Amino acid sequence: MSEKTKLSLAKETKQILQENGIILNKNLGQNYLIDDFKRKKIIKYAKLSKEDIVLEIGPGIGTLTIELAKNAKKVIAIEQDATIFNILKKRLEREGIDNIELINEDAVKVDFPEFNKIVSNLPYQISSPISFKFLKHKFDLAILMYQKEFADRMNGKVGTKQYSRLSAMLYFKADVKFLTKVSPESFIPSPKVDSSVIQLKPKDIKTIKIDGEEFKINDESYKIYSKVVKALFQHRNKKSKNALIDSRHMIGFKDKKELKSVLKHLEDKNPKFKELLLERTINLSPESIMELSILLKDHL
Known part of the structure; x- marks a missing residue:
């Protein structure tokens, strides 16, 4: 130039x-x-x-x-x-x-x-x-x-x-x-x-596989994902379980015991969910956060 x-x-x-x-x-x-x-x-x-x-x-x-x-x-x-x-x-x-x-x-x-x-x-x-x-x-x-x-x-x-x-x-x-x-x-x-x-x-990613099962990523999934992402990144260096509990109001929980109970139920039911909750937010890939969101969605 x-x-x-x-x-x-x-x-x-x-x-x-x-x-x-x-x-x-x-x-x-x-x-x-x-x-x-x-x-x-x-x-x-x-x-x-x-x-x-x-x-x-x-x-x-x-x-x-x-x-x-x-x-x-x-x-x-x-x-x-x-x-x-x-x-x-x-x-x-x-x-x-x-x-x-x-x-x-x-x-x-x-x-x-x-x-x-x-x-x-x-x-x-x-x-x-x-x-x-x-x-x-x-x-x-x-x-x-x-x-x-x-x-x-x-x-x-x-x-x-x-x-x-x-x-x-x-x-x-x-x-x-x-x-x-x-x-x-x-x-x-x-x-x-x-x-x-x-x-x-x-780009338009329409599905994600969790334990071999295919789940749709639609507007509802992304809305829940948005809430979970927001909650997790308030505490990016904490384990994701603690991050979710500390930011529970962002995912629709007022009571800490209620959310702990939901997480415990999902951990017992799904070993992968337990594994994700033990990972620090900063080390969770977007796919992993979407998995968390889909597994949590019926409780949010």
Whole structure:
């Protein structure tokens, strides 16, 4: 990447902000990409065609948006900040770009129109809720920029410090692939941490085998799994039995004795269940947590 190219995008961004009297707020996740090399890489990762309808969250002044629109059939850009929204709207009108649908709403709350790809430099403070919202929709591919620490937890391996509630929740919903790191110098204002560009591809695991018996993974199973995951990862270094007892309210138990009785009954009935309860949360694979959830479901 030539310095001239990088400065070109940086200069353009600063000029638009200065002309409109905008001072970006880091606390609101307003870190604008000024690295044209990284912008081109993100667009390339998205593998866009003129058939694609792209969803973008937090378009800002259009750094990615305008390039996406050149390569896709349509872009749906959702920007919550009314001032920034109006700047982008005027910019698109001035440049005669007519295949971008702008929505001035909170992306976490608004209903999404139909789309088949997602490309976004996400506001970091909504990383978790917006990611899970994406996964409630059908789409082909998402190219997303996150804070590096969050991205590491998305793909955390069992037994590592990155393995988390987030890793376990995503496991049955999407394949997560790291694509590239983005340094703080690639943004204005510069964040204090590195960022990562991640590829998300939805996956649909429909069954799991427990002791040779096949169990369906449906919406109900995943709902129970979500509760169990949440309870377990409140105490990630404890044995899963103790973690469940200590977070019993999260799985619908008020009385400690009642939950202990249920667990004892299941342990006596199923040696595998007993084995899982003795394992520390951090060492339980998502499949093992799903097994626990399915074995517990009639009692939750």
